Amino acid sequence: MKLIIKLICSAIILCCTTAHGMGLKDTYLGIGSYTSLPGKVQTDDSGDTNGIFDLEPYILAGIEYQLYQDWSAFAEAGLVKPGSGRDPRITKMNYFLLFSGAYNYMDWVFKLGAGLFYTRISSEGGTQSLNNGTTTTDFPMPDAAVVSQNIITTLGIEYYFHKEMSAKLEGHYFNLESSEGNALSYTLSVSYHFGNIFDSSSRKNRK
Amino acid sequence: MKTFLTLLALALSMKSYAFSLNNTVSASYAQSEVTVNVADNCTNLGVSSSEILSMVNDGAAQFWNTVPTSRLRLRAGSVVSVDSKFYTEKICNSNSGSCEPNTNLTVGSNVLITCNGNTTDNFPASQRTVLAITIPNNISGTTIVGALVAINDRSDNVFQDKSRAQMVSIIAHELGHAVGLGHSPVTDSLMYYTLVPVRDSLGWDDIDGVTYLYPKEQPIGCGTISQVDTKSAGLAFLLILLSPLVWFQLRKLVARFLHSAS
Numbered sequence: 001m002k003l004i005i006k007l008i009c010s011a012i013i014l015c016c017t018t019a020h021g022m023g024l025k026d027t028y029l030g031i032g033s034y035t036s037l038p039g040k041v042q043t044d045d046s047g048d049t050n051g052i053f054d055l056e057p058y059i060l061a062g063i064e065y066q067l068y069q070d071w072s073a074f075a076e077a078g079l080v081k082p083g084s085g086r087d088p089r090i091t092k093m094n095y096f097l098l099f100s101g102a103y104n105y106m107d108w109v110f111k112l113g114a115g116l117f118y119t120r121i122s123s124e125g126g127t128q129s130l131n132n133g134t135t136t137t138d139f140p141m142p143d144a145a146v147v148s149q150n151i152i153t154t155l156g157i158e159y160y161f162h163k164e165m166s167a168k169l170e171g172h173y174f175n176l177e178s179s180e181g182n183a184l185s186y187t188l189s190v191s192y193h194f195g196n197i198f199d200s201s202s203r204k205n206r207k
Numbered sequence: 208m209k210t211f212l213t214l215l216a217l218a219l220s221m222k223s224y225a226f227s228l229n230n231t232v233s234a235s236y237a238q239s240e241v242t243v244n245v246a247d248n249c250t251n252l253g254v255s256s257s258e259i260l261s262m263v264n265d266g267a268a269q270f271w272n273t274v275p276t277s278r279l280r281l282r283a284g285s286v287v288s289v290d291s292k293f294y295t296e297k298i299c300n301s302n303s304g305s306c307e308p309n310t311n312l313t314v315g316s317n318v319l320i321t322c323n324g325n326t327t328d329n330f331p332a333s334q335r336t337v338l339a340i341t342i343p344n345n346i347s348g349t350t351i352v353g354a355l356v357a358i359n360d361r362s363d364n365v366f367q368d369k370s371r372a373q374m375v376s377i378i379a380h381e382l383g384h385a386v387g388l389g390h391s392p393v394t395d396s397l398m399y400y401t402l403v404p405v406r407d408s409l410g411w412d413d414i415d416g417v418t419y420l421y422p423k424e425q426p427i428g429c430g431t432i433s434q435v436d437t438k439s440a441g442l443a444f445l446l447i448l449l450s451p452l453v454w455f456q457l458r459k460l461v462a463r464f465l466h467s468a469s
Contacts, residue, residue: 040273040408045394047405092415119276121419130390131400133337139389140233148276148422174275180268181423183275 024196025072026064032168032189034058034080034094040183057081060189062098070104074111078187090123090142096172098154109166111156117172119148150174164193234349235387235420236279242317243267243382244284248294249322251360253367256286259320259358259378262371266379269407270397271386274414279421281382284317293321297328298340298357308344314353315345318385320378322360330359338366338377341384354385369402376406388416 033055041050062076080094100113125143129136156170167190174183243263247256254262260283267281292311299306323329329340337359345353356378359366369377376397383398391398396410 037275037414041414042395042397042406042408042410045399045403045405047407049408090415116425117276119418119422121415128392130392132390133400134334137390142419143233146419146422148418149425150276150423151425180272180280181275181277183273 023066024063024198025066026193026195027197028062028064028166028191028193030060030062030168030189030191032058032060032187034078034185034187036094036185037183038185056083056094058094058187058189060187060191062191064102067101072102072104074098074100074102074113076100076115090121092122093120094118095120096152098152098170100154100156107160109156109158109160111154111158111170113154113156115152115154115172117150117152117174119150121146121148158191160193166191166193233387234343234346234351236351239278239421240280240282241386242282242284243385244287244317244319246289246293246319246321247286248289248291249358249360251324251362251364251367252322252358254374259374260284260286262375262378263320263382266375266382269375270379270409270413271382271417273409274417276414276418276423277421278423279386279417281318281386287319289319289321293319293355293357294324294360297325298323298342298344298355299328306342308342308355312355313345314355316353318354318356318382320356320358320381323357324360326361329357330361330364334359335361335363336365338364339381341381343385343387351385351387356381356385372406373402376402383413383417386417387420388413391416 034057035052035054036056037050038052038054039049042048043050058078058080060076060078062074065073065075067073076098078096078098082091082093094117096115096117098113098115100111100115102109102111121142122145123142126141127138128141129138132139153173153176154170155173156168158166158168160166168187170187170189172185172187174185175181243260245256245260245263249256249259252259263281264283267283271277271279271281296311297309298312300309301307323340326332330337339356339358341354341356343351343354345351358364358381366374366377380397388398390400391410391412393399393410393412394403396412397406398413398416
């Protein structure tokens with residue numbers, strides 16, 4: 001029995017570390033701004049659209065996994081600060097999971113990947129009295145939470161300006177496979193890198 | 208680390224934008240592609256039915272089909288012949304608070320745009336400036352099966368005075384009602400109750416509304432509104448966030464176990 005357990009565990013370890021140098025390289029936390037659909041959304045009655053620097057705060061957490069020499073893989077989660085305001089009964093929240101491959105060149109990291117982007121819209125119901133033709137009508141408000149799920153393609157560039165900190169610009173492209181509903185959003189972020197938090201002997205690898 | 212914490216505090220103090228959303232009915236089409244047909248019964252609009260169909264195509268491409276987080280795609284169908292009652296009969300049997308649809312005008316599937324010249328019930332002189340009446344008039348549970356857009360075809364209608372771009376946005380607005388959206392309280396929204404000086408694209412309220420009714424479900428979807436248990440969704444997200452840490456801790460434990468076993 002002990003031998004079987006040892007074999008299973010050895011197989012798991014083997015799957016995770018099949019080559020020299022592979023393994024967890026870095027964990028990081030970050031903050032930044034998320035700009036959604038820049039230039040594509042009308043923001044007033046004279047036709048102005050949202051700017052390319054509409055900043056929504058977001059936080060991120062991720063890990064870097066060493067693959068081979070200068071190549072690594074990233075898994076990252078981000079959460080955009082929930083918004084509400086025109087009607088406080090409605091809340092919108094965006095969050096995403098990204099998986100990317102990356103090439104490290106000196107203090108630069110070039111990333112290409114894919115991910116899942118979630119848009120959550122919720123409200124507690126009720127009605128809203130609004131103009132309707134020449135009268136007013138009570139329009140129902142949403143009374144549930146709905147989550148939209150998109151596959152996105154990501155392209156990013158990251159620069160380590162300090163051995164523990166980096167700045168990143170990353171684009172999120174929606175509906176690459178379709179000719180409709182295409183859109184680009186992007187993030188600007190700063191991250192703090194902890195290195196391999198499970199190996200205290202590991203050193204910060206950049207700078 | 209101190210710099211990082213300062214940046215975090217700055218980020219969290221920034222203002223986030225807001226939005227609102229409303230629906231005339233809490234219902235939506237089951238299918239992602241909704242076809243819009245146009246009846247060949249217009250006489251006073253100053254544009255032909257085929258031109259209206261062309262506007263449907265333009266309105267879908269300029270507005271509703273641009274939303275990345277929505278699965279809804281509107282398609283221009285064809286010019287169709289319909290019974291004369293679509294031109295003459297009232298849209299609602301009663302209109303006290305909400306419209307009780309006239310069952311004679313039930314649309315079997317998708318969306319039908321018709322002209323309507325009923326100046327007694329639908330578009331009396333006091334309603335001359337009303338551009339159209341739209342109602343999903345074939346609903347099964349929370350699923351819209353068919354919807355009717357009735358354009359005011361009075362001889363003195365105001366639709367005919369609009370520019371083509373305005374006509375496109377009017378039709379796109381009515382199609383918003385047809386797919387289940389109500390009015391918006393904000394002027395930057397296509398679903399605002401009246402025309403605004405310039406309408407080039409959707410507002411956040413429109414985008415959020417159509418996303419709410421027709422959420423994208425990539426890579427797979429079952430074609431219905433995915434209402435979620437918010438507590439479980441939050442827990443699932445937290446678990447996904449923590450899963451890499453759990454994975455590496457498990458690896459470390461397994462390695463220790465193997466080391467001690469040997």
